[in-house]
Amino acid sequence: MNEQPLHSQLSNLNIDPTIHERIKKLPDLTINEIDLLKTEIESELHKNFSILKEQNLTMESPLVTSDGFPDPNIDVLQIRIVKRNINMLRNDLNNVITTCALKLNRHFGKDKNQNQQESLRKGENFDHIIPFAQIYDVIEGGPIFIAGCLSGDELVLIGNLNAGTYLNLNNISNYILQNENKKVTIRIRRDKKLLDMILIPTRQWNGQGLLGCKLKLL
Known part of the structure; x- marks a missing residue:
């Protein structure tokens, strides 16, 4: 099988250009249009984070060896583009959330959005709002059920693991094993709410296992 030319491979990393066009028109978009844009940005972030995961990398992973040479085990050019994409998309997501909060304030009044504005002032970590796994086959009476989770919920945080730090399902399983019988903070997304x-x-x-459910990566 012939490999794709380099320019074709790199073009696959391009962010949907319509996102940038709509970001420039944010003040003129409706709340529904902004919500759709937010979903598309999160999807692009998922795509780029997945490329990092394929090479067992995070945003903090170095791209050079201890001698200062490009790591031969990493597609350095690809990962540089991916990291740039993630940083750009995080900024776009920040703008989208801020604009949406302002529009909601004008529409519903300041009091109803006080908590959302407070989180924005504190500087939301966007790895903490992007789901990376889906919960399914939840067993009634199991630990995950008792915590309040339902089949179809999307996992955003589990302890210190999030979209920017987890590597694979084994990574999650090991974390669960290390925290058996301990309280673990989790965050899920359900119906677009965290x-x-x-x-x-x-x-x-x-039942069997430590969770009483199954997980699949998004």
Whole structure:
């Protein structure tokens, strides 16, 4: 099988150009249009984070060896573009969330959006709002069910693991094992809303495993 030419491979990393066009018109977009744009930006972030995961990298991973040479095990050019994309998309997402909050304030009044504005002032970490796995086959009475999760919920945070730090399902499993019978903060997204919960991974229930559910990466 012939490999794609370099220019073709790199073009696959391009961000949807319509996102940038709509970012420039943010003040003129409706709340529904902004919400759709937010979803598309999150999708682009997922795509770029997935490329990092394929090479077992994070945003903090170095691209050079200890001698200062490009790491031969990494597609350095590709990863530089991916990291640039992620930084640009994070900035775009910041603008989208800020604009949406302002529009909601004007529409509903300041009091109803006080908490959202407070989180913006503190500087939201966007790795903490992007889901990276889906929860399914939740067993009633299991630890994840008791925490409040439902099948179809999307996992955003589990302890210190998020879209920018997890590597694979084994990474998540190991974290769960290390925190057996301990309280773990989790964040899920359900119906476009973020919900924080406390999970206690344990074998002390009538089923198998520490969670009572299955996970699949997004």
